[in-house]
Amino acid sequence: MTTAAVALRRELVGLAGIVERNVYLTKRYFLWDVAFMVWTIANTLTIVFIARAAGLPPAKENQLATALLVGAVIWAFLGIIFEFMTETVAWERWEGTIEYTFMAPLSRSMHLGGMGAFAVLYGLIRATILFFVVAAFIGIHVPDANFAAALALLAIASVSFVGVGMMTSVLPLISPEKGAQLGFVAQGLMLVVSGVYYPVSVMPGWMQAISTISPATYAIRGCRASIIDGAPLLWSNVWPLLVIAVVSIPLGLAIFRRGERYAKKHGKLKRSG
Amino acid sequence: MSIFAAPTSFTSELRRRSPAVEVRDLRKDFLRRDRRNGRLARKRRWPALRGVTFEIARGECVAILGQNGSGKSTLVRLLSTLLLHDGGEARIFGHDAFRESRAIRRLVNRVSVEASFFKKMSAAENLSYAARFYGMTPRQTRDRIPEILERVGFPPERRNEAMEHLSRGMQQKVALARALLTSPVLLLLDEPTTGLDPRSKLEVQEFIREVRAEHDATILLCTHDMAEAEALADRVGILDRGELLFLEPVEDVKRRYGVATLEEAFFAATGRTFEEEQEDDAEREVFA
Numbered sequence: 001m002t003t004a005a006v007a008l009r010r011e012l013v014g015l016a017g018i019v020e021r022n023v024y025l026t027k028r029y030f031l032w033d034v035a036f037m038v039w040t041i042a043n044t045l046t047i048v049f050i051a052r053a054a055g056l057p058p059a060k061e062n063q064l065a066t067a068l069l070v071g072a073v074i075w076a077f078l079g080i081i082f083e084f085m086t087e088t089v090a091w092e093r094w095e096g097t098i099e100y101t102f103m104a105p106l107s108r109s110m111h112l113g114g115m116g117a118f119a120v121l122y123g124l125i126r127a128t129i130l131f132f133v134v135a136a137f138i139g140i141h142v143p144d145a146n147f148a149a150a151l152a153l154l155a156i157a158s159v160s161f162v163g164v165g166m167m168t169s170v171l172p173l174i175s176p177e178k179g180a181q182l183g184f185v186a187q188g189l190m191l192v193v194s195g196v197y198y199p200v201s202v203m204p205g206w207m208q209a210i211s212t213i214s215p216a217t218y219a220i221r222g223c224r225a226s227i228i229d230g231a232p233l234l235w236s237n238v239w240p241l242l243v244i245a246v247v248s249i250p251l252g253l254a255i256f257r258r259g260e261r262y263a264k265k266h267g268k269l270k271r272s273g
Numbered sequence: 274m275s276i277f278a279a280p281t282s283f284t285s286e287l288r289r290r291s292p293a294v295e296v297r298d299l300r301k302d303f304l305r306r307d308r309r310n311g312r313l314a315r316k317r318r319w320p321a322l323r324g325v326t327f328e329i330a331r332g333e334c335v336a337i338l339g340q341n342g343s344g345k346s347t348l349v350r351l352l353s354t355l356l357l358h359d360g361g362e363a364r365i366f367g368h369d370a371f372r373e374s375r376a377i378r379r380l381v382n383r384v385s386v387e388a389s390f391f392k393k394m395s396a397a398e399n400l401s402y403a404a405r406f407y408g409m410t411p412r413q414t415r416d417r418i419p420e421i422l423e424r425v426g427f428p429p430e431r432r433n434e435a436m437e438h439l440s441r442g443m444q445q446k447v448a449l450a451r452a453l454l455t456s457p458v459l460l461l462l463d464e465p466t467t468g469l470d471p472r473s474k475l476e477v478q479e480f481i482r483e484v485r486a487e488h489d490a491t492i493l494l495c496t497h498d499m500a501e502a503e504a505l506a507d508r509v510g511i512l513d514r515g516e517l518l519f520l521e522p523v524e525d526v527k528r529r530y531g532v533a534t535l536e537e538a539f540f541a542a543t544g545r546t547f548e549e550e551q552e553d554d555a556e557r558e559v560f561a
Contacts, residue, residue: 009408010407011408013408014407014408016405017401021391021402024391024402025391095389095390095391096387096388096389097389099353099355099389101406102355103353103354103355103381104406104407266303267303270350270355
């Protein structure tokens with residue numbers, strides 16, 4: 001093997017190590033996950049029941065309930081990705097392992113990539129469970145749904161979500177006390193402008209302009225079209241996601257590296273638990 | 274047969290060419306509010322290291338003694354690429370510690386006073402996780418982890434038990450195993466026996482001796498345990514409020530100050546007893 005191939009193999013083993021660690025931790029904290037899943041289902045039900053209260057004809061009510069459910073599922077999916085990316089630093093700081101991870105010879109792109117890869121897999125599993133449990137509970141019918149197209153679009157959007165997550169994951173590095181909370185603020189702002197429970201068209205013009213750079217806008221719009229109308233994977237949703245991914249991943253890495261440098265300069269790269 | 278991997282031709286070449294550690298006029302400051310002036314006080318610079326200079330030869334064991342807040346941990350963090358300096362330079366096997374951090378991370382590992390593990394994960398899982406960062410595959414760690422845990426005296430039947438259920442001494446043995454799993458050529462030990470019971474302390478010290486003999490690693494031991502420093506190190510230095518007062522063989526230190534113990538040497542060099550910690554020392558501890 002060439003030197004480059006050996007180095008790449010080593011990096012990929014490191015990336016797999018991050019995924020492996022998260023599998024161990026998910027097993028250990030399984031009951032926490034169950035509790036969080038129950039909370040997410042209950043929270044989603046409170047949103048989807050709004051369709052029942054709207055007094056619409058059954059077909060329209062089913063359409064509104066599905067649109068709300070898709071928004072809630074993508075909110076939950078995005079929340080998991082942001083949570084894992086933010087925990088890249090916050091969790092390790094709390095456990096006390098942060099110094100060992102950051103002094104290991106693994107590139108930051110593989111480190112964050114490993115967190116992102118696990119978050120996407122884990123988020124997709126949870127999003128699927130959430131969708132079907134709530135749909136069954138409420139009695140939503142989606143006979144025309146194109147689930148394959150919806151899943152494919154969500155997978156493409158995930159790359160952009162991870163890129164944006166990389167940008168927010170730097171926050172706990174810069175501010176150990178408030179960084180994780182600022183990550184939630186970023187997540188909330190992204191969903192507000194992305195039409196999570198309403199069409200983007202109802203927002204003021206300046207918010208609609210911002211929505212064009214949010215990957216969640218295209219993910220929500222495309223998933224709704226695929227699940228309600230059975231739409232295929234539409235290029236009009238795919239290309240903006242690809243553009244945002246191409247920009248957000250290198251930008252996220254650059255921001256993280258800058259934050260890491262700041263933390264090393266000011267002695268913030270250490271445990272707090 | 275040694276359980277540690279033989280040095281690669283690359284690391285052998287590095288060892289042949291340059292000293293293990295070269296530190297010249299190394300400085301590090303932190304910005305801190307003076308607690309005595311309240312929360313709104315302006316931040317000012319606190320020097321954690323002031324122009325530290327020393328060298329460590331390949332295969333040598335050097336101990337740096339100092340009180341809490343003397344700058345020992347800052348020094349270790351700088352050498353392990355976790356901090357950026359404010360002046361001077363540090364080279365590890367010829368690599369610039371602040372510009373070639375990726376190269377250095379392959380050569381260095383560390384054991385600190387806190388065991389620092391994922392508490393819900395077992396010893397074996399924590400070691401697997403650490404090994405992956407160094408490119409070790411599951412096939413490579415399957416046999417290596419049980420071997421190295423056995424070598425540090427860790428009971429095999431507790432290998433899959435969560436770290437949070439292990440004693441402090443057991444956790445520190447796993448920390449040593451983690452550091453040695455990656456066959457580092459420079460081992461940074463930052464108070465590795467602090468808080469251990471006497472038996473665990475002796476076991477860890479004995480293991481450090483064996484590692485040095487078998488693995489030919491270079492060791493920088495930062496401690497406030499003078500007996501430990503005297504027992505393990507070829508040369509001993511005292512870091513006092515960020516300044517390295519000397520770094521010499523113990524007998525030379527005693528001769529220089531005309532004293533019988535390192536405690537007396539510390540008093541002769543600083544005018545303070547080793548146990549005596551003043552208010553500004555406690556203030557400095559946040560950087561330690």
